[in-house]
Amino acid sequence: MKGRIGSHYLLGTLIFLVCAGFPLAMMTAKPAAQASALSEATGEKIIHYIRFKFAVPDTVKLSMGAVQTSPLAPDFNQGFVNVLNGNNVGQQLVLISKDNRYLVVPSGGIIDLQTPNSTTEMEQHIRDTYKQQAPPKLSVGGFKPSVYSDFQQGTLTLGDGASKQDRTLLLTRDGKHLIMSDLFNLAVDPQQQALRGISLHDEATQGPANAPVTIVEYADLECPTCARMNEFLETQVVPRYGDKVRIVFKEYPLPFHDWSRTAAIACQCAYELNPSTFVPLRTAIFRNQQQINITNVRDTVLNYGEQVGLDRVKLAGCLDAQSSFPRIQRDMAEAKRLDVNQTPTVFINGRMLLGLPSEDAYYQAIDQALRGGN
Numbered sequence: 001m002k003g004r005i006g007s008h009y010l011l012g013t014l015i016f017l018v019c020a021g022f023p024l025a026m027m028t029a030k031p032a033a034q035a036s037a038l039s040e041a042t043g044e045k046i047i048h049y050i051r052f053k054f055a056v057p058d059t060v061k062l063s064m065g066a067v068q069t070s071p072l073a074p075d076f077n078q079g080f081v082n083v084l085n086g087n088n089v090g091q092q093l094v095l096i097s098k099d100n101r102y103l104v105v106p107s108g109g110i111i112d113l114q115t116p117n118s119t120t121e122m123e124q125h126i127r128d129t130y131k132q133q134a135p136p137k138l139s140v141g142g143f144k145p146s147v148y149s150d151f152q153q154g155t156l157t158l159g160d161g162a163s164k165q166d167r168t169l170l171l172t173r174d175g176k177h178l179i180m181s182d183l184f185n186l187a188v189d190p191q192q193q194a195l196r197g198i199s200l201h202d203e204a205t206q207g208p209a210n211a212p213v214t215i216v217e218y219a220d221l222e223c224p225t226c227a228r229m230n231e232f233l234e235t236q237v238v239p240r241y242g243d244k245v246r247i248v249f250k251e252y253p254l255p256f257h258d259w260s261r262t263a264a265i266a267c268q269c270a271y272e273l274n275p276s277t278f279v280p281l282r283t284a285i286f287r288n289q290q291q292i293n294i295t296n297v298r299d300t301v302l303n304y305g306e307q308v309g310l311d312r313v314k315l316a317g318c319l320d321a322q323s324s325f326p327r328i329q330r331d332m333a334e335a336k337r338l339d340v341n342q343t344p345t346v347f348i349n350g351r352m353l354l355g356l357p358s359e360d361a362y363y364q365a366i367d368q369a370l371r372g373g374n
Helices: 042-051 119-133 192-195 224-244 260-273 277-286 297-307 312-321 325-338 360-372
Strands: 061-068 076-085 088-097 102-104 107-112 138-145 149-159 165-171 178-179 213-219 245-251 345-348 351-354
Touching: 042 076, 042 088, 042 107, 042 297, 042 351, 076 297, 107 119, 107 138, 119 178, 119 277, 119 297, 138 165, 138 224, 149 213, 165 325, 192 325, 192 351, 192 360, 213 224, 245 277, 245 325, 260 297, 260 312, 260 325, 277 297, 297 312, 345 360, 351 360
Parallel strands: 213 245
Antiparallel strands: 061 076, 076 088, 088 102, 107 178, 138 149, 149 165, 165 178, 213 345, 345 351
16 A cells, blocks of 8 residues: 555544545455345445445545455455546455455555565565554554454454554464454444543533533644644634534554653643643644654653743653553553554544545534434
């Protein structure tokens, strides 16, 4: 898979890159004996699920093609979702269980292993596929039976220590093919799942609690696209919608960034010490992102904290003791349950949007939420 949304993505994510203006590589499926059409209802369910789970804007047209028995998994059919975004055309391989309950969306294609069940080969293939996006620490393991005997389900671990993140892998029964995807349950509505899974209690916010639209943002303070998102929210969304929107800020420091976790701790310290200073401190960090590095981050955030009205000694004590880190761990655990794996990820009344593909995509989602639509 080539390209990325904004500046960051993590392994295990197949996001429809055509949605962000990147060409989507054509994925080929191994031939099977005969193709057949899914029922219209099943096809619509798959399209609905993919649109919401992978944050595909309404401007991008999706359609489900014919399917055939998968040579990889006898209990599954496979086919292509056709993706049309203006003049950009692509296809995404998908596998659907024959009982129409589960969906597999391979990220980066399907990895063919020369040595069955070789975790060393799996790790090398993943590094080769994602090159500079792969963090220094990367491991594969923990395979166990999934809900279908066709697949073993394992874990791809990115990073280590407090910043490590896990992704789901599927290994075919014969141990010869690796797929970076979860087994997505088509019976679970992803928008309702997000609404149930997002905590709005005791969180840093901007805007009235009774606003009809709630925007929840998972961001990394070292991520350039997150900085652009912050500017967009501050200078475009808030002035345009006023008290109609509430923004809830969640921390999601990425494992391959060297100072974002420290900055996140400082911001959450600000929230604990004086909630009104959270937004201006966060904005100062984003605006000066290029001047911050691992050696100066502590002094820099303390200086910004003083400028926005925080007591430097109290902020330093909280920062050095990492007193607010449990708040970040809570945000990251919540993000994992919601399958958030890149920044920025935004939920607008439960509907997920990724990166900053266009301002219009956000306006449309907010306007739709104001009308009470999905």
